Structures are given as C-alpha cells and as structure tokens.
Amino acid sequence: AQSVSQHNHHVILSEAASLELGCNYSYGGTVNLFWYVQYPGQHLQLLLKYFSGDPLVKGIKGFEAEFIKSKFSFNLRKPSVQWSDTAEYFCAVNAHGWGKLQFGAGTQVVVTP
C-alpha cells in the first residue's frame, strides 16, 4: 500500500530561522506531490504542487519544495520563517489511477517571536 511519511511531528523555531520539513512516499510510479498548510482553526490550503518539470517548485509565502525522485522525497523549505508561519503542514501524494490524495501525518510548526 502507498504511504506518506513526514519525519517531524513537531518543530519549534525562532523567527528568521530556516525551515525544512521532510516528506517521503512509497510508490514506484509517477506521482503528483503537494504541500498543504493548515493555520490554527482553518481549513487546508495548498502551498505548492509538483506535477512534472523542474523538480524545484516555488509556492506561496516564500515556500519552496524539491522533488528528488531517487529518494522518493519532496521536502519543504523556507529560508526565513515568520511568526505567521505557525501552522500544521501536510505532505500529500496522488497518482494516476489512485483517485484520491494520500496524506502524511502532518508536522506542527511553531515559530516563536
């Protein structure tokens, strides 16, 4: 069965620090990859997505992610976080024929002033 693993469940960092969240998936075929963000009390919103092409994708709010096919990874990065980046971040994967998104368990990120 396909699975999505997020390495950290909780991350605490200070403003201006750099952020990297790991995501690995288990599926040998062609995948589409997503990062969603959920701010406190809100619904999930799409941060960025990768379907094909340049493996380094840029999303909203200064986030980017790199797809490394050989490592089955899609790590999320932000060079300098802000307090407003406090949220839960979810990696998600789907593929042709799946009909649905498979989510990781999420990473709670807390940015302290």
Place this chain on the structure above:
Amino acid sequence: NAGVTQTPKFRILKIGQSMTLQCAQDMNHNYMYWYRQDPGMGLKLIYYSVGAGITDKGEVPNGYNVSRSTTEDFPLRLELAAPSQTSVYFCASSYSGDTEAFFGQGTRLTVV
C-alpha cells in the same frame, strides 16, 4: 468564490444519534472526498466519489455512509454516532483524481 461549503461548522451529538454533514462545491469538480482529522494522525479518507452516482470507500469507512446524487453535493451520514467519531471532518473536491484538492472549512463533531 464559495468553493467548498460545509455545514454545520460545529455539532454535538449524543451516542446513538444520527446526523448528516453537508458538503457542496460550485467548481463543477468531478471528484469529492470526505476526510476526518484527528490530532497527530493526519487526514484519513472516509469515502470519495468520482462523479454523480459513484462512490467508494476510503481508509476508514465504518460507521459512515455517503451518496452523490448530483455533481455539487456529497453528504456524509453518521447513522449511530459513537465517541470514536469525535473528530474534525473535512470535505474536499478536485477536478480529477490526480489534481489538487480544495477543502471546505471543516465540521467539528463531538459525540458524548
């Protein structure tokens, strides 16, 4: 810009009661989904639909039922509420099975 609309936003149910969570989308998406979100567990797929009249089970379908009579609506039915169904429920839709999903605001359900 309605997108995906869920009602109600909050609900408290007693054990054994039933209720329907409503979900509607105005983006003419073929695919619709119901997820539940529990702390530290991510999102688990309950049911999904690839079009009107077609539904299929996800990872955690027990205790739930769905129907899809129109493209726009995808209600989720709880027949005999149990404490284990206390969760936040999200409805989502997508154009196809391998494009991004758009989420509703969620329904926080407590079963006591």
